[in-house]
Each structure stands twice: as C-alpha cells, then as structure tokens.
Amino acid sequence: METTNESNKVYLKQYGLRLPFVGYSCQDHFFEVDTVLHSWEILATLLVDPELYGIIISTGMPVLYNNTLYNCTVIILNGQIILIRPKMWMASEGNFSELRWFTPWTFKAETVDFALPDLIKCINGQKTVKFGDAFIETNQCTIGIEMCEELFVPESPHIDMSLDGADIIINNSGTYFELRKLSKRVGMMKEATQKCGGIYVYGNQRGCDGDRTYFDGSPMILCNGEVLSIGMQFSLKEVQVISATIDINRVKSYRASSRSFSLQTSLRPIYPRIKVDFDFIPVDSKPTEPVIVKFLRPEEEINLGPACWMWDYLRRSNQGGFFLCLSGGIDSCSVAIMVYSMCYIVCNAAQMGDVKVISDLHKILGLGHGSTYIPSDPKELSNLILHTCYMSTNNSSNETRNRAVMLAAEIRSxxxxxxxxxxxxxxxxxxYVLTNKKPKFVAHGGSNSENIALQNIQARLRMILAYFFASLLLWIRSRPKSLLVLGTTNMDESLRGYLTKYDNSSADINPIGAISKNELRKYISFACDYYGISILTLFLEATPSAELVPVPKFLVQSDEMEMGMTYNELYVFGRLRKLSLCGPYTMFTKLVKLWGSKMYIPVIAQKIKMFFYYYGVNRHKMSVLTPGFHVESHSSDDNRFDPRQMLYNCQWEWQFEKIDETTKQLLNNTNNF
Incomplete structure (x- = not known):
C-alpha cells in the first residue's frame, strides 16, 4: 500500500496480516521457541534485501521479551529495525484465543530498550531497538500503529494517537470472514477517521491459514471519514497492492477546523517519537477521490468465500480433487455449486495467466512440469476435480436420484x-446369524430402537463407501493422489443433532457446516440465476428428507416433521442461543414476545423444551463433527467457535419447570383479562 501527498510520497508497505511469518492459526505452536526463532530468521531476510530499501515496512511476528510472548508489529527501514510495537488488546472471542498465547502490553505510550538477537546484530550491527507503544516520526509526518482487535475495542488507541498528532494510522490485521462483517470493518474505520481525522491504512490477511476460517483481505486506505481505495474481498491472489494519493494538508485542516478535537488534544498522553530520516518523494498526480464501497450480498459472499477456502485447502492438502455424495437435496446441491464456483474462479484466474494458480492446478491434476494445460471452461475443470455419487437404497426415491443425476450432468462432475x-x-x-433376530422398521412393526439402528446402518455405510471411492476414483482415471471427502450437514441440523454420528456427515471438510438452511435456500436461488442452472429450482421446491425409512408412495419422510420444528424456527433458536446468549428460560421469555401473537404459548414452551432436549442429548456429536468453513456468527462448531460441554443433563429440570410455571401464569393472566 502507499499513501502520498502532492509534493511528497510515503511508502507504507504492509504485509497485510498480523503474523505473516507464522500465520494466525499456529495455535499452540506459539508456545514453541522454534516459532519465535524462525520468525527472526525470516525477518533477517527482509533486512538484507536491498530492494526493500527506501520503504517503511510494517510486518508482524511473535516476540519474546523478558520471557513473555507478545504479538508484535515490527517496523523496519533500510535494513534497520525502527520499532517493535506489542499488541495491547487481544482478540479472545469467536475463533480467536490470543490470550492463551500472548500477553498484552499494558504500558500505554511507553517504551523500553529491547536487546536484539545475535542473528540480527550480525546483519547490521544494531544491538537494541525501542519496544513498546510509540510513533514513527518522519521528516514530513507522524505514523501511529494500531493492531487488529484494537480497532474494535471501545477505547481504541487511534483516538489518543490522533489527538497527539499521528497523521497516519497503520493497522496490520488478521480478521476472518463472516457474513456481512466487511461492512462493519469499513464502518468502524470510516467513523474513526471521521471523528479524529487522519489517514488510516489497513491491511488484512488473505486466504486459508490452515484452519476453519478464511481471511478475506479487503485492504483499505481512508482519509477523514472517506474510503479512497479498497481491495477485493475474495481472490485467489495471495498478495494485493492498493494505493491512494493524499494531500497531508487535508488532515491538518480537517483537525484544525474541529474545536472539540483541538480542546481534547490537551488531555491526550504524549507518545514517544522514534525519529527517522525519511523523506517523501514528490509526485505530480492529483489526490485520490473517494470511492463508494459496494458490499456483496450474503448470497454472493457464500458463493465466493467457501470456494476460495476450498481451493486453498485443496492445493495445500496435496490431494487431487473432491468427492461428494449427492443426495438430491438442497444441502449437497449447495456444496456441489460451491465447488463449481471454485472451478469458475480458478478457470478465470488461469485464463488470465495467474502463474501460481496454473502451477497449483497442474500439481492437483498430477500434470508434469512441462504441461501447458489451461481449462477452457468451469465445466471442463469440474469434470476433473469434482467426483459425485448417488448412493441409493430401497428407501430412496426416483425424484432424488433424478435431481442428483441432472445436477451432475449440468455441472459435468x-x-x-x-x-x-x-x-x-x-x-x-x-x-441374524449371531443373534437369530431380524430388526424391523417401525412401519413394519419394529421398535424405535430397531428403526434407529436400521436408519443408522444406511447412513454409516454411505460414509464408508464414500471414503472407499474417494481413495480409488482417481486410480480408476489413471491419475495420482486421492480425493477429499466433502461433508453436507448444515448448521441447523448440527445444532439440533439431526444427523447420525459417523455417517456421511463425517468427511474431511464441510463447506456448509456453519451455514443455516435459510441462507442455503437463498444461495441456491441466487445461483440459479447467476450460473443459469434452471434445474436448481427443483431443489428449492423439494421437501427436505433423509429417505432412510420405508414410507408409502404418496408420503415423504420430512426432516421438519421428524425434528418437530421448522428450519426457520431452528434458525431463530440458534441465533438466540449463541448471539443473545439465551438459556431455555430466557429464550422462552423472548419468544413469547416475538411469537406470542401468532403461536399458542404452551406450543412455544413445548418447542423450546424439545429444542434444548435434543440439543443436549446430541451435543456429543458436535465433538466429532467434520471441520466446517466458518461463515455465520452463530455457528455451533464447538471445536473452535462455540466451546461448550458435550454431556448435559438433558432433562433441564430447573429450567423447564420455570418455563412451565411462567406458562401457567401467562395463561392465567390472559384468561383473567
């Protein structure tokens, strides 16, 4: 990134993420001294690179000071380390657990001397550097540093930094993708620079960092409340450069015109200044005009986010493609279209000459170094990468089979x-040989235990067969490697536990594991028009069904009927449980207000009790659930995002009794009225 004024030019090269040498997803590898050592070794390669001279570089790495690990931004210029700035506020919610590994720096506007390791001393003779919260002061402007989570806290450092004269705030960030989250980030930076004035230069990590999250880039440059430049949210490019030309005097006049700003400057802390002999380079270009940020709709984000994540996962896992069980339902249909979207993006990048994408594609397909292959269209690539299968039993219908066959033909898997x-x-x-017993479905006179066992054996055999074919299909096609098995369980079903443990919900990765049924239906409706695949309307019209029990031809095994609640209701339960932090009773009181005018209060009570009963009794399934791509803020993934116990007292006696008492009181009040 770069920011400029009319007479001088400042280069602020950011590596676009908080910990570029090691990534954000190292987890407990941060405890290893090797991680810190190798970070210094990589930093050393930047210090000796003459092409980086004349550029102020901001990058991130873990640093040990007094045997305490800090998450730091390191500023270098012309082969020298100018400042090591430790992070002051840690991200420790959602998928982040920074406080597990790092200690926050609590000394605002203070620095200490840091003794550099021998491998740095050998390069440039530099023995110490300032470590702490300080400014970089060039010959023309002052630069402050804010780090990722610090933008989001109530008392953000950029406020005091701006009041003490920081013209530019730089932020190396590692913020992962969630639906609608980009607008929140843009809004907070616009507000920050609108209130305080100044230039905000934001870089964010891009791609899959080895975990369930996808970092969606979107670097930005803002000035005085306006966005001057913003990069792409989703892309296969690992590095993106944006630039803007800015008149520094705009910042000075903007702040001088605000009496509140001028009055509050007397209350700010005074930051230490690290002075550097750095001049701006004159340019003749006009200042950059503000741009209107166009935010993607959730359906568009779902179309691109999982696709980019799957591509990163596929190329980094060294596998040869994907295997997907097509059930004829909307869940597996959504996953198939996401893979098709991936093929669409990869095909476009390859045709545009992206050398890295072409090289990765050749490795995935097992092509030699001399290959010049570039796919002509997404369907051609889909046939090479996506392998689909419809596994039927006597309980399967012709309708689901026909939908699966038509979809596979349409995208040419x-x-x-x-x-x-x-x-x-x-x-x-x-x-029967071992027990002299033949289990029966309930429809044939069997018990509930027999019914469940007969359903589960079908589901679990599908998982075994899926992995068997995933191991050998490329061998059949005379290609090396194996296939990654894709899961197809949506977030609502996981929350309710409406799945068989170790069935075909068990896979390598699950692109829809944190997406609700509602969002998937909207996505398929969008994809129908976007890709011109008209048969997708058949999936929208179909009744969701597991097809694991025999039913009369004029009936359908309905998921919603078996669950005792609709997918719309599950969506509401999930958001109240996670985002509003509701237990059974609080959820009941909220839903009485939301649903009381259209639903009988005892029915509301019964639905909530049923939800929490099945949530508790099935919670153990979440501990072994396929890693799902993180999309929604109310994801139920307990391995990272939603850690809760896996064994509950599923009767919830105290909570349910209180719900029953309140129900009686509400009914009595209604009757008396």
Whole structure:
C-alpha cells in the first residue's frame, strides 16, 4: 500500500496480516521457541534485501521479551529495525484465543530498550531497538500503529494517537470472514477517521491459514471519514497492492477546523517519537477521490468465500480433487455449486495467466512440469476435480436420484450411481446369524430402537463407501493422489443433532457446516440465476428428507416433521442461543414476545423444551463433527467457535419447570383479562 501527498510520497508497505511469518492459526505452536526463532530468521531476510530499501515496512511476528510472548508489529527501514510495537488488546472471542498465547502490553505510550538477537546484530550491527507503544516520526509526518482487535475495542488507541498528532494510522490485521462483517470493518474505520481525522491504512490477511476460517483481505486506505481505495474481498491472489494519493494538508485542516478535537488534544498522553530520516518523494498526480464501497450480498459472499477456502485447502492438502455424495437435496446441491464456483474462479484466474494458480492446478491434476494445460471452461475443470455419487437404497426415491443425476450432468462432475442394498443385507444377515433376530422398521412393526439402528446402518455405510471411492476414483482415471471427502450437514441440523454420528456427515471438510438452511435456500436461488442452472429450482421446491425409512408412495419422510420444528424456527433458536446468549428460560421469555401473537404459548414452551432436549442429548456429536468453513456468527462448531460441554443433563429440570410455571401464569393472566 502507499499513501502520498502532492509534493511528497510515503511508502507504507504492509504485509497485510498480523503474523505473516507464522500465520494466525499456529495455535499452540506459539508456545514453541522454534516459532519465535524462525520468525527472526525470516525477518533477517527482509533486512538484507536491498530492494526493500527506501520503504517503511510494517510486518508482524511473535516476540519474546523478558520471557513473555507478545504479538508484535515490527517496523523496519533500510535494513534497520525502527520499532517493535506489542499488541495491547487481544482478540479472545469467536475463533480467536490470543490470550492463551500472548500477553498484552499494558504500558500505554511507553517504551523500553529491547536487546536484539545475535542473528540480527550480525546483519547490521544494531544491538537494541525501542519496544513498546510509540510513533514513527518522519521528516514530513507522524505514523501511529494500531493492531487488529484494537480497532474494535471501545477505547481504541487511534483516538489518543490522533489527538497527539499521528497523521497516519497503520493497522496490520488478521480478521476472518463472516457474513456481512466487511461492512462493519469499513464502518468502524470510516467513523474513526471521521471523528479524529487522519489517514488510516489497513491491511488484512488473505486466504486459508490452515484452519476453519478464511481471511478475506479487503485492504483499505481512508482519509477523514472517506474510503479512497479498497481491495477485493475474495481472490485467489495471495498478495494485493492498493494505493491512494493524499494531500497531508487535508488532515491538518480537517483537525484544525474541529474545536472539540483541538480542546481534547490537551488531555491526550504524549507518545514517544522514534525519529527517522525519511523523506517523501514528490509526485505530480492529483489526490485520490473517494470511492463508494459496494458490499456483496450474503448470497454472493457464500458463493465466493467457501470456494476460495476450498481451493486453498485443496492445493495445500496435496490431494487431487473432491468427492461428494449427492443426495438430491438442497444441502449437497449447495456444496456441489460451491465447488463449481471454485472451478469458475480458478478457470478465470488461469485464463488470465495467474502463474501460481496454473502451477497449483497442474500439481492437483498430477500434470508434469512441462504441461501447458489451461481449462477452457468451469465445466471442463469440474469434470476433473469434482467426483459425485448417488448412493441409493430401497428407501430412496426416483425424484432424488433424478435431481442428483441432472445436477451432475449440468455441472459435468464425474458421476457414479449405485444401489447398496446388498451391502446392508449382508450386515443384517451377519446380525441374524449371531443373534437369530431380524430388526424391523417401525412401519413394519419394529421398535424405535430397531428403526434407529436400521436408519443408522444406511447412513454409516454411505460414509464408508464414500471414503472407499474417494481413495480409488482417481486410480480408476489413471491419475495420482486421492480425493477429499466433502461433508453436507448444515448448521441447523448440527445444532439440533439431526444427523447420525459417523455417517456421511463425517468427511474431511464441510463447506456448509456453519451455514443455516435459510441462507442455503437463498444461495441456491441466487445461483440459479447467476450460473443459469434452471434445474436448481427443483431443489428449492423439494421437501427436505433423509429417505432412510420405508414410507408409502404418496408420503415423504420430512426432516421438519421428524425434528418437530421448522428450519426457520431452528434458525431463530440458534441465533438466540449463541448471539443473545439465551438459556431455555430466557429464550422462552423472548419468544413469547416475538411469537406470542401468532403461536399458542404452551406450543412455544413445548418447542423450546424439545429444542434444548435434543440439543443436549446430541451435543456429543458436535465433538466429532467434520471441520466446517466458518461463515455465520452463530455457528455451533464447538471445536473452535462455540466451546461448550458435550454431556448435559438433558432433562433441564430447573429450567423447564420455570418455563412451565411462567406458562401457567401467562395463561392465567390472559384468561383473567
């Protein structure tokens, strides 16, 4: 990134993420001394690179000071380390756990001397550097440093920095993607520079960092409340450069015109200044005009986010493609379209000559170094990467099979189709030999235990068959490597526990694991028009069904009927549980106000009790759930985002009793009225 004024030019090269040498997702590797050592070694390569001279570089790395680990921004110029600025406010919610590894720097506007390691001393003879909260003062302007989470806290450092004269605030960030989150980031930076004036230069990590999250880039340059430049939110490019030309005098006049700003400057702390002999380079270009930021709709974000994440995961895992069980329902349909979106993006990048994408694609496909292959269209690439399968039993319908076949043909995935009743019969025959018993479905006079066991054996066999074919399909096609198995369980079903443990919800990764059924339906409606795939309307019209039990031809096994609640209701339960932090009773009181005019209060009470019962009894399934791509702020993934116990007292006696008492009181009040 670069910011300039009319007479001088400042280069502020950011590496666009908080910890570029090691990434944000190292987790407990931050405890290893090797991680810190290798970060210094990589920093050393920047110090000796003559091409980086004349540029102020801001990058991030973990640093040990007095045997305490800090998350730091390191500023270098012309082979010298100018400042090490430790982070003061840690991100320790959601998918972040910085306080587990790092200690916040609590000495506002203070610095100490830091003894540099020998490998740095050997490069330039520099023995010490200032460590702490300070400004970089050039010959023309002053630069302050804010770090990621510090933008989001109530008392952000940029306020005091601006009041003490920082013309430019730089922020190396590692903020992961969530639906609608970009508008929040833009809004906070616009507000910061509108209140305080000044230039804000923001860089953010991009891509999959080895975890469930995707960092969606979107570097920005703002001035006095206006966005002057913003990068792409989703892209296969690992590095993106944006620039803006800014008259520094705009900042000075903006602040001078605000009497409140001038009065509050007397109350600010005085920051230490690290003076550097750095001049701006004159340019003749006009100042950059503000731009209107166009935010993607949630359906567009769902179309691009999982696609970019899957591409990163595929190329880094050294596998040859994906295997997906197509059930004929909207969940597996959504995953198939997301892979098709990935093929669309990769194909465009390859045709535009992106050398890195082409090289990665050749490795995935097992092509030699001399290959010049570039896919002609997304469908051609889909046939090479996406392998789909419809696994039927006697309980499957022709409708779901036909939808799966049509979708596979439309996106040209490599598709197979078979019935595995003989495999089921073999297992049941073994059970009969050992026990002299034949389990039956409820429809045939069996018990509930028999019914569940017969459903689960179908679901779990699908998982075994999926991994078997994923291991060998590329071998059949005379290609090396194996396939990554994609999961198809949505967030609502996980929350309710409406899935079989170790069934075909068990996979390598799950692109829709943190997306609700409501959002998936909107996404498929969008994709129908965006990609011109008209058969997607058939998936929108179909009744969601597991098709695991025999039913009369004129009936359908309905997911919502079996769950005892609709997907719309599950969406509301999920948001209240996670975002509003509601237990059973608080959720009941809120929903009485929201639903009381259209739903009988005892029915509301019964639905909430049913939800929490199944939530508790099935919570253990979340501990082994396939890693899902993080999308929603109310994700139920307990491995990172939503850590809660996996064993509950599922009767919730105290809570449910209080709900029943309140229900009676409300009914009595209504009757008396």
């Amino acid at each position: 490599y598709h197979i189709d078979f019935n595995f009743d003989t495999v089921i019969s073999t297992i049941l025959a073994l059970f």
